Amino acid sequence: MSELPTIIEVAIPLHLNTSFHYRVPPDLVLLAQPGKRVLVPFGRRKLTGYLLGVVSESREQLRDIIEVLDQEPLFTPAELDLYRWMAAYYHHPLGEVIKTALPAGINIQSSNRTTLAKDGRPMAEEVMSGGRKVKSELFYLPLSGAETDAAPRGKAVQLLQFLREAGEASATLLRQRFGAVAPQLKRLVELGLVRGEAREVYRDPFREEVFERDQPLVLNVHQHAAKLQITAALDSKAFAPFLLHGVTGSGKTEVYLQAIAHGLEQGKTALVLVPEIALTPQLVKRFKRRFACGIAVLHSGLSDGERYDEWRRIRRDEVTIVIGARSALFAPLQRLGIIVVDEEHEDSYKQSEGFRYNARDMALVRGKRDYAVVVLGSATPLVTSYHAALEKKLGYLSLPGRVRDLPMPATELLDMRGRKGDALSPGLIAELGANLAKGGQSLLFLNRRGFATFLICQDCGHVLRCPNCSVTLTYHRGRGRHFCHYCDYFIAAPSVCPGCGGPEIGLLGRGTERVEEEIRELFPQARVSRMDRDTTRGRGGHARILKGVETGEIDILIGTQMIAKGHDFPGVTLVGVLSADASLNLPDFRSAERTFQLVSQVMGRAGRGDLPGRVLIQSLEPAHYTLTRAAAHDFAGFYADEIAFRHEVGYPPFAHLASLNLTGNSPAGVERGAKEAAAQLRSIRQELQVKVEILGPAAAPLAKIRGRYRWQILLKATRRSELHRLLAGFGGKLKLPPVVRMGIDIDPVDML
Numbered sequence: 248m249s250e251l252p253t254i255i256e257v258a259i260p261l262h263l264n265t266s267f268h269y270r271v272p273p274d275l276v277l278l279a280q281p282g283k284r285v286l287v288p289f290g291r292r293k294l295t296g297y298l299l300g301v302v303s304e305s306r307e308q309l310r311d312i313i314e315v316l317d318q319e320p321l322f323t324p325a326e327l328d329l330y331r332w333m334a335a336y337y338h339h340p341l342g343e344v345i346k347t348a349l350p351a352g353i354n355i356q357s358s359n360r361t362t363l364a365k366d367g368r369p370m371a372e373e374v375m376s377g378g379r380k381v382k383s384e385l386f387y388l389p390l391s392g393a394e395t396d397a398a399p400r401g402k403a404v405q406l407l408q409f410l411r412e413a414g415e416a417s418a419t420l421l422r423q424r425f426g427a428v429a430p431q432l433k434r435l436v437e438l439g440l441v442r443g444e445a446r447e448v449y450r451d452p453f454r455e456e457v458f459e460r461d462q463p464l465v466l467n468v469h470q471h472a473a474k475l476q477i478t479a480a481l482d483s484k485a486f487a488p489f490l491l492h493g494v495t496g497s498g499k500t501e502v503y504l505q506a507i508a509h510g511l512e513q514g515k516t517a518l519v520l521v522p523e524i525a526l527t528p529q530l531v532k533r534f535k536r537r538f539a540c541g542i543a544v545l546h547s548g549l550s551d552g553e554r555y556d557e558w559r560r561i562r563r564d565e566v567t568i569v570i571g572a573r574s575a576l577f578a579p580l581q582r583l584g585i586i587v588v589d590e591e592h593e594d595s596y597k598q599s600e601g602f603r604y605n606a607r608d609m610a611l612v613r614g615k616r617d618y619a620v621v622v623l624g625s626a627t628p629l630v631t632s633y634h635a636a637l638e639k640k641l642g643y644l645s646l647p648g649r650v651r652d653l654p655m656p657a658t659e660l661l662d663m664r665g666r667k668g669d670a671l672s673p674g675l676i677a678e679l680g681a682n683l684a685k686g687g688q689s690l691l692f693l694n695r696r697g698f699a700t701f702l703i704c705q706d707c708g709h710v711l712r713c714p715n716c717s718v719t720l721t722y723h724r725g726r727g728r729h730f731c732h733y734c735d736y737f738i739a740a741p742s743v744c745p746g747c748g749g750p751e752i753g754l755l756g757r758g759t760e761r762v763e764e765e766i767r768e769l770f771p772q773a774r775v776s777r778m779d780r781d782t783t784r785g786r787g788g789h790a791r792i793l794k795g796v797e798t799g800e801i802d803i804l805i806g807t808q809m810i811a812k813g814h815d816f817p818g819v820t821l822v823g824v825l826s827a828d829a830s831l832n833l834p835d836f837r838s839a840e841r842t843f844q845l846v847s848q849v850m851g852r853a854g855r856g857d858l859p860g861r862v863l864i865q866s867l868e869p870a871h872y873t874l875t876r877a878a879a880h881d882f883a884g885f886y887a888d889e890i891a892f893r894h895e896v897g898y899p900p901f902a903h904l905a906s907l908n909l910t911g912n913s914p915a916g917v918e919r920g921a922k923e924a925a926a927q928l929r930s931i932r933q934e935l936q937v938k939v940e941i942l943g944p945a946a947a948p949l950a951k952i953r954g955r956y957r958w959q960i961l962l963k964a965t966r967r968s969e970l971h972r973l974l975a976g977f978g979g980k981l982k983l984p985p986v987v988r989m990g991i992d993i994d995p996v997d998m999l
């Protein structure tokens with residue numbers, strides 16, 4: 248009797264809303280298990296898909312799979328279930344969700360050590376040197392040589408230009424700047440214009456360092472109360488979500504550490520999500536000091552190969568604590584007891600492209616499925632989180648004061664109206680001078696890098712704009728160029744107006760680079776440093792500057808939001824916020840909330856040592872509730888003001904949002920697509936009788952980025968289920984012209 252052929256369901260990481268059926272040839276039947284990758288024919292291509300399960304029958308025309316790519320399944324049935332849930336919630340193709348969840352490095356094995364992975368991304372590879380595993384990274388260098396007639400086109404030209412300017416660049420850097428570049432690099436190499444070179448790079452800075460063990464601290468009464476609630480929840484082995492609300496320095500991290508220790512004693516594992524590892528080396532060190540067990544730190548400095556190594560260690564159950572940014576949410580920890588989401592309010596938990604998931608939200612979903620405790624920690628929780636705590640949907644744990652009874656810094660708002668051209672008010676200059684004389688350290692925060700934000704011709708009014716994006720170019724004097732902060736466009740600084748040829752070009756607006764110069768002029772005796780994306784390029788850039796502040800080698804540090812995050816600088820006694828308004832008036836319903844968070848965070852850097860701190864906030868709107876509440880360290884007051892605003896305009900937590908983003912190279916095409924989509928949505932809404940407000944379509948506030956025109960449609964619903972029904976109904980129906988792309992963003996955090 249001949250056996251029935253085995254038919255399997257396969258998800259393919261493409262923008263497709265369905266999975267596909269394939270037949271398994273007899274020789275592969277034993278290997279074909281759910282959770283593995285399979286190579287399948289797809290049209291005229293061969294693609295990697297994920298084996299979801301076996302089906303009993305199929306009406307499709309079946310083709311055979313070509314190969315089973317894994318020895319062991321990559322995901323468990325429970326994990327697949329979570330992926331499916333997320334795919335449905337975010338209205339995103341399951342294959343792409345799975346691809347996001349799995350480490351990129353899994354492709355290394357099956358790509359036969361070619362340096363370009365199947366998904367078109369260049370990869371670092373592991374090489375053996377003297378029996379020791381060393382990480383090597385691919386660098387690309389331009390070759391001097393004649394242009395052939397087969398000249399590169401499109402993105403390849405940009406890459407080549409960039410490499411010629413820069414001299415060389417790592418594959419990782421190119422990928423960060425240009426997105427997927429493998430085909431272009433391959434082409435450039437083939438054309439003999441560029442060559443690749445594997446080089447050894449330094450290993451994970453955390454792994455080899457040996458830390459002296461420390462002991463749990465004796466908790467203060469608030470910490471103790473918080474810990475008790477968390478450990479009680481751990482003991483009950485049920486899902487329990489908490490909001491841990493405590494100002495910076497209130498001892499949240501110590502609570503995490505002791506709660507996790509409790510979980511580990513029960514044989515559980517722990518997941519700690521942080522906004523960005525590079526900015527939180529102190530947190531990682533505290534974990535390494537406290538715990539002797541296996542800790543995996545998934546940071547952005549890892550190559551794909553190293554990340555895969557760590558992932559396998561977790562899968563093999565050699566790790567009990569995982570610390571990482573957003574994507575660590577998918578760490579394959581078994582027996583998960585507790586998830587900590589530190590700085591839960593940070594936007595970086597949301598992936599802004601492709602599969603737009605929010606790791607903070609999904610931590611709650613994962614926690615619920617794993618019967619785990621979830622602790623969302625912040626000094627400035629999301630308005631929606633605080634609301635949920637008031638509604639008792641989150642347990643509320645409060646650490647109201649700083650651990651060592653340090654007073655919160657005295658804060659003053661400085662009115663900058665009428666002094667728009669000045670970076671620093673006389674008041675702030677005087678305080679800086681006084682602090683310097685006393686030997687105190689100062690931080691100056693300005694959320695804009697570069698020297699000047701735009702160049703304008705005094706004669707003809709010409710402004711330098713990016714040809715690819717609807718923004719002005721920022722002048723970076725150190726590099727002698729005007730850069731776009733959204734794409735990679737730059738031009739050499741012109742000496743005359745590019746519009747009229749006139750000589751009178753003025754540089755307006757001010758970034759950190761210019762403030763640094765002004766500070767150096769004002770205080771020639773001070774040791775001044777700057778921390779922004781320009782000065783922290785390259786390895787150890789952050790650490791070097793942070794160390795300089797820690798050891799007292801820096802008197803005045805100027806920086807962007809990088810200086811605001813979690814650092815503990817005991818010597819800082821003065822903080823200046825140079826323009827608190829910049830982020831206040833963006834066309835985004837969360838701009839007040841973001842400004843409050845940022846200003847509060849910067850303020851939190853002052854007075855963490857033995858000396859009291861002082862904060863000066865310069866603003867053109869010194870009476871705005873966001874600033875007055877921040878200056879008064881009054882979160883509850885801010886919440887009251889902000890929730891009233893949200894209620895009035897019907898934004899979260901009073902509504903659920905989804906935004907549809909349409910982009911394309913032709914402005915008319917995108918507009919047409921957006922209008923069609925909106926009309927389509929309105930008719931489906933009619934058909935389904937769901938209560939969803941459809942706003943737009945409208946051109947996005949940033950109407951063009953990287954040469955793509957952008958339109959938006961915003962959906963608002965009081966009931967989430969109705970929003971989902973509308974989107975599900977919409978899913979298959981819309982036919983957009985192939986040049987227009989549409990992305991669905993559920994619970995968007997960025998409205999620009």
Ligand code: ADP
Pocket residue numbers: 464465466467470493494495496497498499500501502650651
């Ligand atoms: P947060 O995470 O809220 O910013 P931390 O946990 O980093 O606060 O605590 C701030 C500082 O206070 C750290 O240096 C920490 O070691 C110390 N600390 C925390 N809890 C205690 C405690 N119970 N007793 C003494 N020092 C503590």
Ligand code: ZN
Pocket residue numbers: 713714715716731732733734735736953
């Ligand atoms: Zn641009």
